Amino acid sequence: MSRPLSVMIVDDERPMLEWLSILLEEHGYDVSCYSTGEQAVEAGLKSMPDILVVDVKMPGISGFDVLAQLQDKSPGLIGIIMTAFSSVDSAVKAMRNGATDYLVKPFEVDQLLIAIEKALSERDLKRENRELRKKVQSKYSVEEIIGKSRPIVELLEKVRMVADKDSTILITGESGTGKELIARAIHGIGSRSDKPFFGVSCGSFSRSLLESELFGHMKGSFTGAYKDKEGLLVTAKGGTFFLDEIGELDRELQVKLLRALQERQVLPVGGISHVPIDARIIAATNADLAEMVKTDDFRADLYYRLNVIPLHVPALRERRSDIPSLLQKFLEDYSGETDEQLKTITPQAEKILSDYNWPGNVRELENVVERLCVMTRGGEIGADDIPDFIRYPAEDDQLSTDSAIPAEQSSGKNPTLDEIEKAYTLYVLEHQARGQKRLAAKILGINESTLYRKLEKYARETDDP
Numbered sequence: 001m002s003r004p005l006s007v008m009i010v011d012d013e014r015p016m017l018e019w020l021s022i023l024l025e026e027h028g029y030d031v032s033c034y035s036t037g038e039q040a041v042e043a044g045l046k047s048m049p050d051i052l053v054v055d056v057k058m059p060g061i062s063g064f065d066v067l068a069q070l071q072d073k074s075p076g077l078i079g080i081i082m083t084a085f086s087s088v089d090s091a092v093k094a095m096r097n098g099a100t101d102y103l104v105k106p107f108e109v110d111q112l113l114i115a116i117e118k119a120l121s122e123r124d125l126k127r128e129n130r131e132l133r134k135k136v137q138s139k140y141s142v143e144e145i146i147g148k149s150r151p152i153v154e155l156l157e158k159v160r161m162v163a164d165k166d167s168t169i170l171i172t173g174e175s176g177t178g179k180e181l182i183a184r185a186i187h188g189i190g191s192r193s194d195k196p197f198f199g200v201s202c203g204s205f206s207r208s209l210l211e212s213e214l215f216g217h218m219k220g221s222f223t224g225a226y227k228d229k230e231g232l233l234v235t236a237k238g239g240t241f242f243l244d245e246i247g248e249l250d251r252e253l254q255v256k257l258l259r260a261l262q263e264r265q266v267l268p269v270g271g272i273s274h275v276p277i278d279a280r281i282i283a284a285t286n287a288d289l290a291e292m293v294k295t296d297d298f299r300a301d302l303y304y305r306l307n308v309i310p311l312h313v314p315a316l317r318e319r320r321s322d323i324p325s326l327l328q329k330f331l332e333d334y335s336g337e338t339d340e341q342l343k344t345i346t347p348q349a350e351k352i353l354s355d356y357n358w359p360g361n362v363r364e365l366e367n368v369v370e371r372l373c374v375m376t377r378g379g380e381i382g383a384d385d386i387p388d389f390i391r392y393p394a395e396d397d398q399l400s401t402d403s404a405i406p407a408e409q410s411s412g413k414n415p416t417l418d419e420i421e422k423a424y425t426l427y428v429l430e431h432q433a434r435g436q437k438r439l440a441a442k443i444l445g446i447n448e449s450t451l452y453r454k455l456e457k458y459a460r461e462t463d464d465p
Contacts, residue, residue: 005120006030008049010040010066011082012058016105020053023109037061044070048077051116056083071098078119080112145178145185146326149319155182155311162309163190168261170246170306171284173313175445176363179284180244182313187240192280195239198232203248203450211253212269215260221270233266236279246306247287247298248450258302281306286445288417316358316365323354326362330369341379343372348383356390359424360432360443367443389431422458425451 007029009020017033024031034040037060052070054063067079081099100122101115145156162169163186171179180199187197200213216231233241260266261281265274283306292298327345335342358364376385425444433440441448
């Protein structure tokens with residue numbers, strides 16, 4: 001059984017002390033009374049109350065001083081100020097001095113009870129928010145990133161080095177490797193962790209909509225702009241802004257983003273005044289931006305502005321020793337989400353999964369584990385439960401170093417990144433998603449509209465003599 005909440009009442013009027021004491025004890029509070037501020041501070045430092053109800057004007061130190069001294073030792077202390085003198089200035093001063101409420105004498109019994117209940121609710125809400133923030137931060141902390149292989153250990157060392165800096169970061173890596181997870185980890189352990197983390201995928205919006213999302217717009221600037229809208233770069237004030245799929249950014253928006261990063265301010269669509277921004281920028285891409293600069297598909301000046309601190313997330317096939325740990329984590333995550341019994345995996349099945357090349361990287365592995373948990377009868381996942389395209393990769397044309405290369409490129413000069421990406425995209429669509437474009441987009445970690453654009457581009461290339 002929990003103890004009753006303790007309330008300390010401080011007032012130089014004896015009748016007020018007696019009245020409030022009886023009232024609060026009848027409602028289940030543990031009450032202590034003091035007639036001077038000095039007595040209250042001395043007693044509070046020995047046994048801190050949950051709630052302080054204190055008069056402002058008393059002989060010796062004031063109620064504000066009592067509240068300040070006790071809150072200095074216990075920041076979570078609820079303070080309710082009483083006074084016989086009502087004014088806006090005194091109310092403002094009370095709040096600035098840490099009071100949660102302000103009562104003018106004489107007040108009704110219910111006013112004090114409501115003030116206490118309101119303060120307790122606010123305290124509980126703040127505590128829940130702190131706990132939730134800790135959970136979110138711990139979920140995206142460096143410690144939560146699974147892996148002890150050399151590539152991942154070296155990456156996490158760099159993450160710790162740059163977390164407290166404000167330099168712009170460019171995270172590269174194949175689809176499904178966990179680039180956003182790294183970005184969130186940087187935010188979670190950095191000096192901006194108590195501020196918001198906002199992210200947007202540059203391939204998920206049309207040019208006009210993305211411009212509005214990033215920079216904001218003014219009322220009437222285009223059809224449907226019924227009110228002013230603050231851009232996400234401004235909304236992330238003090239926090240971190242994550243630009244995923246930065247290689248998909250429209251050429252005109254590249255110019256506007258470059259100007260925003262250089263000047264640390266944005267001009268909303270239809271606006272005439274610039275708005276300052278204060279957000280750390282982290283960008284990510286699975287494309288070769290350096291190659292895109294050579295082909296004039298990406299601005300060189302924006303590339304150099306973004307590539308201040310480059311971080312590369314290794315592909316899963318480059319850290320196979322981490323696969324058993326990832327398997328265990330995903331098995332535990334799935335059983336926790338569904339309240340099902342934790343499944344185990346046989347050594348033979350684990351070896352098959354560890355030997356597979358995982359073209360979709362960690363995201364593909366997670367999806368396969370979920371599939372196994374759903375489709376496997378009993379509590380153990382065996383070799384026979386593994387999908388055929390993983391067990392017999394040669395028969396299903398598993399994407400490997402060779403099969404990713406178009407036939408005409410499999411010997412001679414190395415294929416370009418675009419050729420590898422095209423081969424992998426078509427492989428996933430045909431063999432893993434069985435022609436389902438929505439599923440293929442999920443496996444690839446891109447928006448469905450982005451997949452359609454890629455397929456249209458591949459079709460044009462095929463038709464182009």
